[in-house]
Structures are given as C-alpha cells and as structure tokens.
Amino acid sequence: MRFRSALSVAAVILLLAGCSTAPSTAPEGPELPANYDLPLAELDLLADPLSFEGPSTAVLAATDVNAPSSPPQQQLPVSVTSHDLDGDVKVTVSSTERILALDIAGSIAATVFGLGFGDSVVGRDTSSTFPQAADLPVVTNGGHSINSEAVLALEPTVVITDGTIGPIDVILQLRDAGIPVVFVSRTPSLDGVGELARDVASALGAPAAGESLAESLAAGLDAKVAEIAAVSPPAPLRMVFLYLRGSAGIYYLFGSESGADELITSLGGRDVAGEMGWTGMRPITDEALVSADPDLILVMTDGLSSVGGVDGLLADKPAIALTAAGQKKRIVDMADGEILSFGPRTADVLDALARAIYAPPVAD
The missing domain is CATH 3.40.50.1980 (Nitrogenase molybdenum iron protein domain)
Incomplete structure (x- = not known):
C-alpha cells in the first residue's frame, strides 16, 4: 500500500490530531519495570492472560536510536x-x-x-x-x-x-x-x-544507507515478532485499538489498514475489528463494541487520560463495560507518539506492549 492508498488514514490522523492536547515538551513518563533488561521468555509471564484483570501501561525505554558507526555515503544534489x-x-x-x-x-x-x-x-x-x-x-x-x-x-x-x-x-x-x-x-x-x-x-x-537500515530493521522486527509468538497463548487474545479524545467527544475504532491491525497481530492477538470488516478509522458504535467483545483494548496514554482514565472511559462508554475487556478493565495504554509510530523503534514498541500484555506488574 503506497502513500496514496494510505491517504485516507493519514487524513483522519491529521484531523484527530487537531483535537490533541499534547504538550510541546515530553512529560515525565512512567518508570520502567524492574525486569526490563530480561528477554520476554524470562519474565514472570501470566499463566492465563485471558483471566488477568486490571489495566497496564507499556513503557518504552528512553534509549537512543541506533545509528551507523560511520557517516553515510551521500551524493547531492x-x-x-x-x-x-x-x-x-x-x-x-x-x-x-x-x-x-x-x-x-x-x-x-x-x-x-x-x-x-x-x-x-x-x-x-x-x-x-x-x-x-x-x-x-x-x-x-x-x-x-x-x-x-x-x-x-x-x-x-x-x-x-x-x-x-x-x-x-x-x-x-x-x-x-x-x-x-x-x-x-x-x-x-x-x-x-x-x-x-x-x-x-x-x-x-543516501540510498545505500536506506537499504542497509531497511534490512537491519526488518531483521529486528522478524526476531521480535518471533519472540512474542513464543510467549503468547495458543488461543490469541481478541484485541481492538480505540482512539480517544474525551474533550472533543471523539471515540474511534481502528480497523484494517490503520496500522492497529498489524500491531495487534504482531503481538500475537486477533484483530477483531478487522475480522468484522472494519476498515481504517471510524467512529465507535455501541453495536460494534458489543459485537467485537474484545478481551483487551489498546489505547494511547493521553487519550485515556482525556476521558478520565479507565473508570471514566467505562462511564462515558457503557458499551465497553459490557465487553470482556471492560469487565476486567483489561486496557493497555502506551504513549501517543510511540504506539503507532512504525519506524526504527517499532521492535522496541512491540516488546514494551508484549510485556504489558503478557507479563504486567501485579499489585501486591
């Protein structure tokens, strides 16, 4: 899918971004979990991710973007x-x-x-x-x-x-x-x-540098998707991605061709919005939410905050409370500028989300 076929998605993102209240400087984010340096397979994984109750936050480590050790070869103009x-x-x-x-x-x-x-x-x-x-x-x-x-x-x-x-x-x-x-x-x-x-x-x-980076990123993504597949349950969790902007009354469900579909499948989940024929980004309906009945809902952190957190979301959208995810408050959030970024940090984004889904911190 080239840029022109993705244009409708980009246009909706641009429209919705105008309702954002993102600050001009990065806020202090949540702390990394204590076991962040361990690979996924060595985490304290949930025995049954389907039965886990409560929200969790995916945290991306504040690490530099990897750069080549020598300057790229370049020809201009x-x-x-x-x-x-x-x-x-x-x-x-x-x-x-x-x-x-x-x-x-x-x-x-x-x-x-x-x-x-x-x-x-x-x-x-x-x-x-x-x-x-x-x-x-x-x-x-x-x-x-x-x-x-x-x-x-x-x-x-x-x-x-x-x-x-x-x-x-x-x-x-x-x-x-x-x-x-x-x-x-x-x-x-x-x-x-x-x-x-x-x-x-x-x-x-610098086309040669682009080819080298593309190959390196593809290898890293393949390895991370395989790592997640090894720790995800045989029966995939039913997942949806919701875009929330409470101050503007905006509640969108992301379907196929939105990026959320590939994010979910890469996390070992089932993209139930896509299975329902939901394409791109469209306003949520109560019927769609109840029909989707997700086990887990992905959201952006600022979006969740804009509706008053998990409790505010369930109060504003009672249909969510009727779903399995709503009943268990199984909502995973991640920073707005990270969760759907699809760039050099995507493997790390997937890793952080997998930790929040399959090995979330358990309250004492």
Whole structure:
C-alpha cells in the first residue's frame, strides 16, 4: 500500500490530531519495570492472560536510536519524487546541512537519526522524544500544528514530512519560501518501516544507507515478532485499538489498514475489528463494541487520560463495560507518539506492549 492508498488514514490522523492536547515538551513518563533488561521468555509471564484483570501501561525505554558507526555515503544534489497530497512532484535537494523531519509519530526524525544524519537535524515535532532529539527546538504546537515562524527561524535546507501534520498549506508555503519540502511514504505497517527508511534516505541522497537500515530493521522486527509468538497463548487474545479524545467527544475504532491491525497481530492477538470488516478509522458504535467483545483494548496514554482514565472511559462508554475487556478493565495504554509510530523503534514498541500484555506488574 503506497502513500496514496494510505491517504485516507493519514487524513483522519491529521484531523484527530487537531483535537490533541499534547504538550510541546515530553512529560515525565512512567518508570520502567524492574525486569526490563530480561528477554520476554524470562519474565514472570501470566499463566492465563485471558483471566488477568486490571489495566497496564507499556513503557518504552528512553534509549537512543541506533545509528551507523560511520557517516553515510551521500551524493547531492538529488532529484526525488515528493508524494504531495494532491499529486507527485519532483523536488531537488541540494543540501542536508539543516534537516527538519516532521510527522505525527516521530518516525521520520527517528529514521533520519537511524540513517546517521542526526547531527544535521535542527528541530523536532512533539512526538520525537527519543534522547538524541529531546533538546532540539520544537516546531509544532499542541495538536501537532506546524509553527511556520519557528520553522523559518531554523533556516532548514530540507524538510521531510508525510502529510500527517499540518496545516498542509503551511508546509507548502515553506516550499514557496525556497525550502525543498519532500513528502515521503509512510505506510502504517511493519513493511512500511523499511519503505520509510528507503524513501527518507533517497531524499537525503543516501540510498545505500536506506537499504542497509531497511534490512537491519526488518531483521529486528522478524526476531521480535518471533519472540512474542513464543510467549503468547495458543488461543490469541481478541484485541481492538480505540482512539480517544474525551474533550472533543471523539471515540474511534481502528480497523484494517490503520496500522492497529498489524500491531495487534504482531503481538500475537486477533484483530477483531478487522475480522468484522472494519476498515481504517471510524467512529465507535455501541453495536460494534458489543459485537467485537474484545478481551483487551489498546489505547494511547493521553487519550485515556482525556476521558478520565479507565473508570471514566467505562462511564462515558457503557458499551465497553459490557465487553470482556471492560469487565476486567483489561486496557493497555502506551504513549501517543510511540504506539503507532512504525519506524526504527517499532521492535522496541512491540516488546514494551508484549510485556504489558503478557507479563504486567501485579499489585501486591
């Protein structure tokens, strides 16, 4: 699935992001579990994940994005195809001395660092919270809206984005100001991780580095999915992903082609929304929730907070309380900029979610 076929998903993400109240700086997150350094197979795994009761939080370690030991080989200027929302255009990139990489999940910035261009990145979006980027100036406001003045002040020589943050007119105004702006593909899938690495590398004039990163990430993802499969139960948990923004009254169920489907299956679960024929992102109905009857619900941390936590969610959406997950309060949350990021940290995201699902901390 290329960028154009994923456009409806990106458009909905962009619309929903406008309702976000994400802060411009990364908040203090929950502490890592004491056994985080152990592999999944050595954790105190639940004997019966289906019967476990209570919520849990997936915590991603604050670790650097792995970068190559030597600078990538690069050839500039380079002419690349920019997948603009209204059609492909050719863009010439002559300098990568000052890079801005912007998207709703922080995946493009993480990819730039993974390719070895981290020292050239001059700013960040609110979702690029990994340690190497944490001290960079933020150029997106709450809700992932680009601040054009902040961008221009950084004098970037190239901007790489994917259409998931905006307003789009502001991004195109940057191009009118003489800044090369490249829209890359970002398919919400495991295969899309490598695709993104190749596209970003091409925009930076370093295709060989992109191929190398794509192969490395694919190997890491394959290994992590296999590791999770070895600890997941023979009868997969029925899972759904809900997008919540209580202040705006937004409750969406994510189905196939949203990224949530691959996330769930990679975690050894059953994507019941996809099995119901649910495609993309659509408003939740009580009938759909009751019909899905998930054993476990995945959500974003800020989204869960916006509805008053687990108890607030069950009060706002009584239909959830009728499901197996609602009755057991089996809700797993993870930071908004991490859970559906699909980039260089995806294997770590899967690992953190697997720990929260199959080996959650048990209260004394």
